[in-house]
């Protein structure tokens with residue numbers, strides 16, 4: 001597939017492509033299919049990354065073996081399962097039911113063979129690098145953490161300094177990033193700790209998740225000027241309570257976790273609503289209807305904001321029992337919104353905004369510069385490369401309508417950049433999404449699901465159908481296991 005070559009020097013547009021070819025070339029580039037007709041699709045979205053990784057942690061520190069049902073199999077969750085297994089809480093995967101044997105009640109004493117250093121590879125997963133150091137601190141042995149090169153610039157300092165304040169030995173040479181080694185004391189007392197979580201809610205979630213196993217529990221106070229992703233902290237509180245842990249969250253910015261047993265017996269994961277976002281947005285871009293079954297009535301996932309956001313941007317959102325349906329006409333409106341509660345949705349909403357008939361302002365998301373990549377910079381750069389107008393602000397983006405053209409869309413190891421590129425490509429012929437496999441971080445079958453959603457409505461902007469979709473408009477949605 002000649003998906004990346006420019007036609008003339010200085011022309012950012014890719015050369016014409018063979019419309020009968022599979023849209024992912026040997027170079028890993030997705031020639032984003034254009035929607036040639038209105039959609040009529042039902043998309044089964046696999047389990048939530050955030051819930052899968054929280055439940056795995058809770059099951060690992062529980063008093064008895066447990067099962068996480070409906071687990072997402074993606075690189076972020078497989079990293080978590082591998083790490084827990086390496087640390088002494090084996091995770092046994094049987095389809096989407098993952099059985100967890102918890103850590104032994106007593107930590108291995110220094111000098112035994114079990115006291116040799118263990119290693120955790122975090123990949124690029126924020127949940128692994130932020131949730132596991134407090135768990136490792138319970139084990140009384142050195143645990144070395146590292147990750148992929150882009151993970152080494154993601155902020156970790158507040159978690160590491162909080163652990164030090166709790167008596168844990170941390171060797172990070174003061175960098176506040178991966179790699180580092182954490183060695184817990186023989187008895188981790190816990191107590192009170194101050195944390196500036198303006199860089200990531202995961203600093204709070206990680207400490208709270210392990211805190212019931214600290215001898216005195218934990219009182220954590222957030223000290224920073226802003227607090228992103230509060231729904232994700234509420235998710236942490238909710239899963240702890242589901243596991244029988246006593247959590248007081250009655251004072252803003254302060255959480256108290258009582259010491260006590262953790263019950264992780266039978267935990268069920270909801271579909272990942274943030275991963276549903278590009279599919280639901282596709283209905284606005286292409287017109288037609290996209291349905292997502294299993295939409296929870298209540299949830300702490302930030303994707304619960306999607307109905308409101310997509311209505312404001314021109315969609316019609318309806319619920320029929322557990323099915324959420326979004327219908328679009330092809331008209332997309334701009335929006336002015338503070339996304340600090342749902343920064344995870346920003347790349348998708350930004351992509352949708354590039355196709356809108358009025359400007360969009362996304363605010364309150366300075367912290368997403370510390371996500372998989374600097375997402376404000378990445379989005380502004382790639383939208384501009386497509387001919388769009390996107391400006392970074394101190395805490396977000398301003399996107400102004402402009403005619404777009406095809407070009408190479410860089411993804412920077414960021415799954416949500418890849419899905420953002422595919423979304424724009426539904427309307428803009430010739431968008432080449434680089435390294436589409438990066439979607440494997442949370443959605444390994446993204447391309448199959450995307451083609452399934454499009455069915456015979458897909459083409460490369462040439463008027464010819466791709467012929468690679470299922471033609472039924474219904475995606476299998478099953479994650480690849482392994």
Ligand SMILES: O=C(O)C1=C[C@@H](OP(=O)(O)O)[C@@H](O)[C@H](O)C1
Pocket residue numbers: 049050051126127199200201202205228229232233343344367
């Ligand atoms: O706790 C979690 O599962 C998450 C919290 C959020 O992190 P930030 O607070 O760093 O945005 C979110 O963006 C991330 O995708 C998942």
Ligand SMILES: C=C(OP(=O)(O)O)C(=O)O
Pocket residue numbers: 124125126127344371372416442
């Ligand atoms: C920010 C994200 O991931 P992580 O859990 O690695 O922070 C994300 O999935 O959008």
